[in-house]
Amino acid sequence: MIMKKLMLGNAAVARGAYEAGVRVVSSYPGTPSTEITEEIAKYDEIYCEWAPNEKVALEVAIGASFAGARAMSCMKHVGLNVAADPLYTASYTGVGGGLVVCVADDQGMHSSQNEQDSRLVAISSKIPMLEPADSEECKIFTQKAFELSEKYDTPILIRLSTRISHSQSLVQEGERENVELKDYVKDTAKYVMMPAMAMKRHHYVERRLDDMRKLAEDCEFNVVEKKDSKIGVISAGIAYQYAKEVFPDASFLKLGMINPLPTQLILDFAKSVEKVYVIEELEPVIENHCKVLGIDVIGKDILSNIGEFSVAQIREAVFGEKADTIKIEEPMPNRPPVMCAGCPHRGTFYVLKKLGLRVSGDIGCYTLGALAPLSSMDMCVCMGASIGMAHGMEKARGSEFARKTVAVIGDSTFIHSGITGLVDIVYNKGTSTVIILDNSITGMTGHQHNPATGFTIKGEPTKGVDLVKLCSAIGIDRVTVIDPFNIKKFEQVLREETEVDEPSVIIAQRPCALLKDVKHGKPLEINENCKVCKACMKIGCPAISVIDGKVEIDKSLCVGCALCVRVCRFNAIGAGGAKDD
Amino acid sequence: MTNIMIVGVGGQGTLLASRILGAAAIANGYDVKVSEVHGMSQRGGSVVTYVKYGDKVYSPIVGEGEADIILAFEQLEAYRYANYLKKGGKMLVNIQKTNPMPVITGAAEYPKDIIEKMRQKGADIIDVDAFSLACEAGNAKTVNVVLIGVLAARSNIEKDIWLSALEDTVPPKFLEVNKKAFELGYNL
Ligand SMILES: Cc1ncc(C[n+]2csc(CCOP(=O)(O)OP(=O)(O)O)c2C)c(N)n1
Numbered sequence: 001m002i003m004k005k006l007m008l009g010n011a012a013v014a015r016g017a018y019e020a021g022v023r024v025v026s027s028y029p030g031t032p033s034t035e036i037t038e039e040i041a042k043y044d045e046i047y048c049e050w051a052p053n054e055k056v057a058l059e060v061a062i063g064a065s066f067a068g069a070r071a072m073s074c075m076k077h078v079g080l081n082v083a084a085d086p087l088y089t090a091s092y093t094g095v096g097g098g099l100v101v102c103v104a105d106d107q108g109m110h111s112s113q114n115e116q117d118s119r120l121v122a123i124s125s126k127i128p129m130l131e132p133a134d135s136e137e138c139k140i141f142t143q144k145a146f147e148l149s150e151k152y153d154t155p156i157l158i159r160l161s162t163r164i165s166h167s168q169s170l171v172q173e174g175e176r177e178n179v180e181l182k183d184y185v186k187d188t189a190k191y192v193m194m195p196a197m198a199m200k201r202h203h204y205v206e207r208r209l210d211d212m213r214k215l216a217e218d219c220e221f222n223v224v225e226k227k228d229s230k231i232g233v234i235s236a237g238i239a240y241q242y243a244k245e246v247f248p249d250a251s252f253l254k255l256g257m258i259n260p261l262p263t264q265l266i267l268d269f270a271k272s273v274e275k276v277y278v279i280e281e282l283e284p285v286i287e288n289h290c291k292v293l294g295i296d297v298i299g300k301d302i303l304s305n306i307g308e309f310s311v312a313q314i315r316e317a318v319f320g321e322k323a324d325t326i327k328i329e330e331p332m333p334n335r336p337p338v339m340c341a342g343c344p345h346r347g348t349f350y351v352l353k354k355l356g357l358r359v360s361g362d363i364g365c366y367t368l369g370a371l372a373p374l375s376s377m378d379m380c381v382c383m384g385a386s387i388g389m390a391h392g393m394e395k396a397r398g399s400e401f402a403r404k405t406v407a408v409i410g411d412s413t414f415i416h417s418g419i420t421g422l423v424d425i426v427y428n429k430g431t432s433t434v435i436i437l438d439n440s441i442t443g444m445t446g447h448q449h450n451p452a453t454g455f456t457i458k459g460e461p462t463k464g465v466d467l468v469k470l471c472s473a474i475g476i477d478r479v480t481v482i483d484p485f486n487i488k489k490f491e492q493v494l495r496e497e498t499e500v501d502e503p504s505v506i507i508a509q510r511p512c513a514l515l516k517d518v519k520h521g522k523p524l525e526i527n528e529n530c531k532v533c534k535a536c537m538k539i540g541c542p543a544i545s546v547i548d549g550k551v552e553i554d555k556s557l558c559v560g561c562a563l564c565v566r567v568c569r570f571n572a573i574g575a576g577g578a579k580d581d
Numbered sequence: 582m583t584n585i586m587i588v589g590v591g592g593q594g595t596l597l598a599s600r601i602l603g604a605a606a607i608a609n610g611y612d613v614k615v616s617e618v619h620g621m622s623q624r625g626g627s628v629v630t631y632v633k634y635g636d637k638v639y640s641p642i643v644g645e646g647e648a649d650i651i652l653a654f655e656q657l658e659a660y661r662y663a664n665y666l667k668k669g670g671k672m673l674v675n676i677q678k679t680n681p682m683p684v685i686t687g688a689a690e691y692p693k694d695i696i697e698k699m700r701q702k703g704a705d706i707i708d709v710d711a712f713s714l715a716c717e718a719g720n721a722k723t724v725n726v727v728l729i730g731v732l733a734a735r736s737n738i739e740k741d742i743w744l745s746a747l748e749d750t751v752p753p754k755f756l757e758v759n760k761k762a763f764e765l766g767y768n769l
Contacts, residue, residue: 006603006613031619110618134614167641168603168615244639312644323646325664326702332661333689335681337591337626365624373686446619537685542625545685554679556712556721 004170009160012135012171013102014039016142017072020098021179022046024064026057028416029445030076031111032165033104037074038448041457045176050448050457053383053416054079058086058101065099065155066191068182070146074102077118078382082417087155088125089193092201094153094208097182098146101127104160107238107281108308111162113363113382115307117282122157122259126205128212129157129259130221131237135169141221141256146179152208152215159258161281163238163308213260221256224269232273234266234286234297238308243279245311246318250277261289270295277318281309339368341543342513342520342561344439347484348408349374350539350567351491357406357498360393362386362418364410365443365512373540377408384409384417390432391425399431403498407434412442412450415465419474425503426475433497434505436467437484439512447514471505478504485510485563513559521560522575526551529572536564536573582635583737584643588662589654590679591618591626594725597750598652599630601729604746606634609738616641627658627681652732654711654724655679656695663699672704673731675711675724707731707769714765720755723762730766740767 007015013036017025025048027037040048051057054075064071075083080103087101103121106112122129128148132141138160145156189197216222231250235243240254253269255261270276270290278287278299287299302317303309312323339346349369352359353376361367361377362385370377379389386407394402409418414436425432442448449455454464471479478500480493490508497504511518523543530551536544543557544564553564553573565573585602589595596617603615611634618628631643648666653659653674666672674696683689692698696708711727718727726747733743743763751759 004607006607006615008617035619163616163641166617166619168600168613168617169638169641170607170613238641241639241641310642310644311640312646323644324668325646326666326699326704328660328663328699328702330660330692330698331689332657332692333681333683335590335625335627335657335661336683337624338682340592340624368624372682372688540682540686542680542682542685545680546687557679 004172006168007135007171008035008166008168009132009135009138009164010035010166011039012138013074013142013158013160015171015173016139017100018043018046019139019174019176020143020146021070021177022072022146023069023097023181024061024071025073026051026060027074028052028054028057028079029442029448030079030104031445032106032162033074033076033079033102033160034445034448035165036102037457048457050450052451054083055086058083058090061099061101062086062090065095065097067096068184069097070179071097072100072102076112077103077105077116078112078114079103080118080121084121087121087127090155091125091127092193092198092205093191094204095149095155096184098149099155100142100145100149100158101155102142102158102160104162104165105282106162108162113380115282117285118157118159119258119285120283122159123285126209127155127157127259128152128257129159130256131159131258132164132256133237133240133254134164135167135171137256138164139171152212154208157259159237161238209260213263216257216260216262217265219257222262222265223254223256225252225254227251229273230275232269232276233279234269234276234290235279236286239279239281242309242311242314246314255286258285261286263293266290266295267293279303279309279314336371337368338371338542339365339540340513341541341557342559344484344508344510344512345369345437346374346539346541347487347490347510347563348435348437348508349376351484351487351494352376352406354491355494358404360386360390360405360407362407362409362413363444364413364437366408366410366437369408373538383413384421387418387421387432387434388424390434391421391428391430394430394432399501402431405432406494406498407432409434409436410443411436411438411440411452411467415451419470422471422474422476422505430503431501432503434503436505436507438467438507438509441512441515443512447512467507476503476505478502479507480504481507481509483510484508485561485566487566513561521562523555523558524553524560524562524564524573524575526553527572527574529570531570531572533569535567535569539563539567582633582638584648584667585632585650585652586643586648586662586665587630587632587652587654588658589628590658591624591628593654594722595628595630595654598725598729599632601726601746601750602632602732604750605738605743606632608742608746611635612638614638614641627661629662650732650735652728654728657681657691660692660695660699663702663704666704670705671735672699672706673728674706674708675728676708677712677724709766709769711766715762718758718762718765720758720762723759726751726759726762727766730763731769733763734767734769
């Protein structure tokens with residue numbers, strides 16, 4: 001008997017790429033897409049890397065494709081914005097070896113700063129897009145994507161979403177296909193995109209889209225499931241799974257290829273049923289297509305374009321039925337994510353708060369510094385933005401304002417897109433202070449190596465970027481490296497660097513507390529010296545709380561980092577780390 | 582179809598619990614979907630994983646009023662998701678409490694007598710001191726497997742299948758202590 005395996009959607013995409021003979025995969029991590037590339041890294045037959053950002057990642061994949069290999073790049077939805085420049089023109093060049101770009105949307109913003117709908121990028125870049133609805137389809141669609149890419153000379157987008165990427169369902173594994181490298185052919189008319197050549201390729205792209213439209217009419221992934229003809233439902237991806245539970249008896253048109261959308265298939269389906277519902281999360285992409293075709297559909301008039309759906313929500317919108325449940329009226333405290341016990345960022349934000357600085361923030365675990373009690377981040381937009389925004393604030397309000405402002409940015413984020421911001425500050429005579437939070441890993445997305453850590457995705461040692469040398473090469477004359485848990489010294493350095501009339505960089509260096517080789521002390525204890533002054537509560541450590549009027553340390557959470565020992569004025573916290581400043 | 586929700590605090594090991602459960606369900610021949618949480622909320626936030634099994638599973642998510650069993654690793658999280666329990670469903674609640682940040686900072690209070698209040702609303706609850714049992718098994722980190730044991734004893738899947746799912750999911754180094762933890766939960 002052949003056993004099916006329970007697999008994450010992300011792992012199934014990796015499996016599909018493996019079986020399709022992919023040779024080169026370059027990605028940048030981002031929830032919910034990260035595990036695709038981590039799974040790829042387990043296959044020795046595939047060359048795989050973390051690139052510094054999504055743009056580079058896609059460019060690497062494009063180069064590999066031009067060179068004749070099947071190649072893939074994976075990212076989250078906002079990563080596709082970073083990679084948009086190469087993406088839009090790769091649509092014109094087409095491919096050598098099959099080229100697949102896998103993008104994971106995050107409806108509901110489980111781990112993101114916005115919830116844009118990547119289908120719109122597929123439409124505007126004129127790149128075909130497939131959308132699987134479970135792990136098995138993740139595997140099959142990925143395999144097929146490589147084939148379509150080569151057949152139609154186009155990159156193919158695969159759209160996932162959090163609930164597809166991070167749900168496990170059953171997958172049938174197969175063998176790896178032996179796909180030879182194609183010959184490398186110099187073809188300037190196809191690969192050198194300057195106006196004269198690109199114009200011809202644009203004509204090609206439009207013809208290709210017409211061909212793909214024909215394909216969409218009888219693509220094996222666009223399936224009619226004929227049942228009762230009272231209600232017809234058109235849906236795709238995760239929304240299809242919800243809809244199947246809401247409408248068990250309805251006829252379905254399940255779309256696996258969502259760009260371009262079929263026309264006749266939809267018209268015929270609509271004609272075969274009395275009433276058509278379009279069930280799709282976020283933007284009304286399928287719905288608008290139906291409306292252009294003159295089909296009367298029910299969709300966003302009853303369902304939201306914000307957040308993710310649930311079966312209950314759709315059921316209520318369509319049938320007005322509400323689930324009969326236990327109702328708890330008592331208000332409940334939220335449980336927002338927090339910096340872990342022992343997190344190095346806690347020292348930095350404790351000092352930032354103490355000095356009352358304005359903080360131009362960035363994306364990573366340290367964004368949690370915006371929440372109480374540290375509450376020390378004023379803005380956060382996208383990766384790398386902290387540095388440019390700090391510079392912009394200075395140019396808007398002058399250098400006096402800049403003295404009370406700093407930018408904070410993680411090591412991975414700095415490499416991703418902070419470097420160019422720093423270049424701008426130096427080039428245009430800014431005086432901002434930038435703090436690079438170097439915790440020796442990409443923390444937020446679950447511990448990926450990056451160019452500053454000195455290790456590759458496979459854990460092999462490599463040259464790490466020397467952040468000090470890099471900053472001074474850019475033209476920063478004041479670079480200080482300091483341990484953020486050394487809070488007295490950190491405060492002193494911060495005061496000095498914000499005062500000076502030139503740009504400076506502070507590298508706050510201390511490894512993530514969750515890294516395997518970080519040694520922890522024993523859990524700490526409050527002793528009889530405690531005056532319940534609650535100074536230790538200001539660091540926002542999840543292990544410290546006041547219970548029945550007494551400060552207590554939760555032993556199951558405390559890692560003995562001793563930051564609390566450093567802020568205690570009464571020597572009331574014992575054992576574990578020592579004071580050394 | 583059986584709908585199970587595992588709720589807790591990021592870092593408590595709910596992911597492993599859902600994987601053991603998923604493995605047991607496929608070994609029993611069911612169609613299975615397990616929906617996990619990765620990323621931001623793993624940092625000490627409120628986490629929910631869903632495990633659904635039966636002849637054919639569509640949505641990987643369990644909705645309000647749909648859970649046959651809620652396995653709660655922490656009291657407040659049990660309370661937060663109580664409205665997901667189906668009429669006649671069961672809640673298995675670890676009595677451990679972990680203060681969330683708004684309670685730590687004093688902006689909110691941790692609700693009192695949670696289990697009592699949920700019982701009054703008609704929830705069928707089994708409360709478990711999983712932390713003590715995990716310590717008894719020899720490792721405080723086996724709270725998740727103790728709770729899986731409690732769940733297993735109330736499931737429609739045979740004990741042998743659970744044990745082999747445990748073997749397939751847990752690193753060999755920790756298998757013995759986890760088996761002990763499972764038994765303590767199972768025999769509760
Ligand atoms: C364009 C883009 N790509 C990826 C992400 C996902 N993401 C958020 S923060 C982050 C990196 C965090 O690492 P680092 O800057 O080192 O900070 P840490 O979390 O370690 O504190 C990533 C990859 C994103 N938000 N935007």
